[in-house]
Amino acid sequence: MHHIVHLSSFHVTFDPIPAMGRWHHEREKIIRASGIPATFLRPGGFMTNTLDWLPTIREGNYVLDPIGPGRFAPIDPADIAAVAALALTEAGHQDAEYVLTGDEMFTVAQQVRIISETIGRGIEVRETATPAEVVRFRFPNGAPRELADAITEGFTLMRADTVGFRTDTVERLLGRRPRTFADWCVRNAEAFRRP
Template sequence: MRHIVHLSSANVLGDPMPAMGRWHHDREELVRASGIPATILRPGAFMTNALDWLPTIRADGFVLDPIGPGRYAPIDPADIADVAAVALTEEGHQGKQYVLTGEETLTVTEQTRTLAMAIGRHLDVRPVNSPEEAVRARFPHGAPPALAAALIEGFALMRADTIGFRTDTVRRIPGRAPRTFTEWCTRNAHRFVS
């Protein structure tokens, strides 16, 4: 029988589970109920989420910060792909769940500094004035109410985490260090230059 890899973000299983975690968890349950052997990958925030900053960087040279002192360990999508490739081609991964993060826990301010160095341009960091502004920055044409509420909830949880959750999954599965945010910024600097 075919083996699949399902990408999810139900890695925050607090009590009660946040809305986005519940949504992903429900889909994991559908995958399990299908009977198809699967490996569940649960990545945290992607480094590519920094591309959401493009409009304010290009227009006014700043990044909106919805999480202040909050820290998280963004992961390069290439690292997720490497874990998926191992899970699909090597024995012993069926039925497993892997939480994936980068190794560096960073604030939005630290990420912005790293990106500024990579693109050779000064960037300011501006705290959001309201949770609704944070949602509008992500979805300028509006977000469905349930999604907007889930994003606001997620930003609040991230703001409260001043340590940053991280795992060693990339070191264990492909057997190497995860790519750094500096490496991602260097590879993608051309995307931020207008």
């Protein structure tokens, strides 16, 4: 029988569980019920999520910040891939659940500062009045209600989390610290420099 790795892109650290966490949990239950051996990876925010800022950076050199003082530890997708490869090629990971984060805590403003330093150009941070403002911006023609509510809920919870959540799972499994956001920015600088 094959072994699969299931990626849930929204780890559960809040109580009650937010909508996106519930959606992923339902998928995990389906996989468990199938009887197929699996490893469950639950990463937090991806470093690549900053690419969602490209439209406002290119149009007006700013980033909309829906979480203000909220802090989180974004993870490089390359680290997620390395953990997935490990789980698929080494024994002992079947039925494991791994919550994956980066090693550094950031606000959106701190991330923007690192991008600015990397590309040698200042980028303005505009804190939004409400998380729903970002949803309206991302989906100017409207988003399905359930999705809009889930995104708003996620940003609201993140805004309230001024401490942040971090695990040492990547380091324990890979024997090295997670990749840094600054390194990710260097590798992806051209995306932010393009007009």
